[in-house]
Amino acid sequence: MSGPVAGGSYRGRVDSTERPRGPHLEWTVVASDIGPLFLAATPEGLVRVEFHAGPDRIDRMTRQLVSRLGADAGRPAPGEEELLAEPVRQVAAYFAGSLRRFDLPLDWRLSSGFNRQVLQELDRSVPYGSVVGYGELAARVGQPGAAQAVGNAMGSNPLPLVVPCHRVVENDGGIGGFGGGVETKRQLLALEGVLPQPLF
Numbered sequence: 001m002s003g004p005v006a007g008g009s010y011r012g013r014v015d016s017t018e019r020p021r022g023p024h025l026e027w028t029v030v031a032s033d034i035g036p037l038f039l040a041a042t043p044e045g046l047v048r049v050e051f052h053a054g055p056d057r058i059d060r061m062t063r064q065l066v067s068r069l070g071a072d073a074g075r076p077a078p079g080e081e082e083l084l085a086e087p088v089r090q091v092a093a094y095f096a097g098s099l100r101r102f103d104l105p106l107d108w109r110l111s112s113g114f115n116r117q118v119l120q121e122l123d124r125s126v127p128y129g130s131v132v133g134y135g136e137l138a139a140r141v142g143q144p145g146a147a148q149a150v151g152n153a154m155g156s157n158p159l160p161l162v163v164p165c166h167r168v169v170e171n172d173g174g175i176g177g178f179g180g181g182v183e184t185k186r187q188l189l190a191l192e193g194v195l196p197q198p199l200f
Helices: 055-069 085-096 113-125 134-140 147-155 182-191
Strands: 025-030 037-042 045-050
Touching: 025 055, 025 085, 037 055, 037 085, 045 055, 113 134, 113 147, 134 147
Parallel strands: none
Antiparallel strands: 025 037, 037 045
């Protein structure tokens, strides 16, 4: 694709006579039980998820992604997603309670080093309906005592929800922090049956 997509326009779009800057990046916003979610994907896979996707946050995210990935970005019309068709379907299934594990290709370019190692271990080893302590996750990657660094890795997660940093809690059982807000973390853990559903 080399021009605007129905429902949005490319950010960082180049003139058609110039060489493209890089691979295409597709983004959209989907409704969810925890508010609007920003999803972005490249041909390699899902690259970014962001909670509470209001207009200012969407604009900031698309600009950052274009800058960091060197990609032209566009928003397809609903139902016309190519790169995001399966992520959109799986997110809807997760919130409907019919999906317990995301099965998507992931583009890890926005994470590196220790952070990526920890996030990949989390994705592999902490299933739906369970939690892990920061210290225990540090030990699983061979860094016992690095609980604070694990917390930093969770805060850097470019793929929250799909790479389930909401399942990482304090070692004493406290819920811990969360980039999407503690209430969002509570809602996700309640959805997965870890915490009771709120009465009101």
